[in-house]
Ligand code: ADP
């Protein structure tokens with residue numbers, strides 16, 4: 292059995308080995324088990340459902356959020372000689388009917404649908420009469436309101452599947468790894484019992500850097516950066532269509548081979564831009580987050596966030612599009628706190644809980660941007676992974692960081708959590724420590740606690756920074772069930788018993804850094820990918836593609 296699957300992998304996809312958990316996942320699905328896959332962008336999630344779909348009887352339904360993404364995958368599959376189709380709003384009636392009759396004649400192995408098409412009554416009826424193998428839900432974080440691109444239609448998928456064929460195995464896949472998103476997805480799909488396959492999120496070849504955003508200076512900086520990567524592929528993300536147009540124009544005026552991409556452009560223009568980028572006729576795409584999901588260009592050398600994204604999940608997915616070939620990718624973000632404030636204001640007419648959720652995500656984004664801690668450590672912690680040593684390969688690790696001895700402060704934080712019976716979230720803990728008698732604090736009579744006002748000599752910002760680091764040290768953890776409440780871990784309890792010296796980092800003070808000229812770090816010496824290897828890999832890829840008759844970017 293195992294050997295057979297390996298042979299199929301080689302024969303159908305031309306790969307000689309599975310990557311990471313792929314083989315276990317394929318087996319699991321072939322055994323008709325509900326399967327939940329969390330794997331970083333670029334790790335090879337598609338294969339986990341494509342291979343079982345091809346080697347089983349019947350048609351697999353693949354639910355996918357974007358038309359461009361479906362097209363990209365179906366093109367690739369068809370080029371491999373696999374009978375795959377999509378059903379979405381771009382098809383006219385007769386095209387849709389042709390696809391349906393292929394499915395009903397049992398030829399189609401994979402049928403890609405958008406949730407909006409899946410929920411259409413006529414399609415439900417049609418799928419009821421088809422022979423199906425399983426349902427794959429790609430980009431499953433779209434189900435979760437904690438995911439960065441939440442789509443309400445996604446929440447109806449489970450009930451539709453129940454109508455079509457209640458016992459079909461389901462595989463859900465996402466690159467969003469936060470425990471709260473995971474829980475939300477599993478609940479919504481009623482697959483708490485599913486087998487979970489979670490891979491490490493560490494992308495060791497990506498260099499993370501954050502620069503303060505300063506009017507005009509940052510634009511010059513951006514142009515300089517891109518000119519320094521002449522002829523290389525890059526993606527620049529901006530928040531609004533207007534900004535996308537503006538930055539794209541700025542680059543074009545500066546002789547950069549760039550084009551804009553956003554949902555306001557005609558779909559034929561978008562497809563052309565995307566194809567040009569994949570075919571290397573275009574170096575730089577300036578885009579809103581409408582671009583890139585599932586787009587598989589291996590040699591994107593940099594991803595720039597000119598505006599701060601709405602969440603760390605989004606940031607990590609978007610930066611994950613760099614360096615899929617394993618060579619270095621540079622992930623640069625221009626940050627200022629005002630952008631966070633602006634984003635929060637955009638949400639002001641949203642329902643309260645939605646706005647509060649969005650705000651929490653934004654605050655986490657700000658915390659990451661301002662942290663002095665190794666960025667990889669920070670972000671992996673956010674995704675529920677522990678990293679013991681600093682990575683040495685992010686801007687903070689490359690910087691001469693100021694640190695301070697933190698034993699007393701860590702103790703204070705842990706005492707505060709303990710004395711408030713582990714029922715306080717970050718904000719209220721800070722208030723206790725700095726001695727702010729808010730109504731909330733008073734309602735617990737915590738001004739009588741020994742720890743009350745123990746940290747009044749330091750600022751609120753300092754304490755927020757310390758608490759976050761205590762969490763990264765795995766001494767405090769957020770209780771997902773009662774959101775935001777910080778609880779002591781066994782490691783935290785041990786520390787209270789036997790404290791030890793501990794080095795903590797100051798958060799960035801970007802305004803001061805800009806003023807003192809300390810914001811820049813010299814990275815020129817370490818843009819380290821091997822140019823020859825890069826060219827070699829690229830020409831190899833092209834050779835393979837040519838031999839298979841595939842487009843050059845595959
Ligand atoms: P994800 O959906 O996780 O972001 P993809 O499914 O788009 O990732 O895969 C990323 C790339 O990895 C694709 O180019 C794919 O062909 C390649 N890939 C997947 N599995 C393997 C494998 N076992 N061996 C070699 N390449 C693989």
Ligand code: MG
Pocket residue numbers: 336337429585
């Ligand atoms: Mg994918």
Ligand code: ZN
Pocket residue numbers: 664665666667668681682683684685686687688
């Ligand atoms: Zn680091």
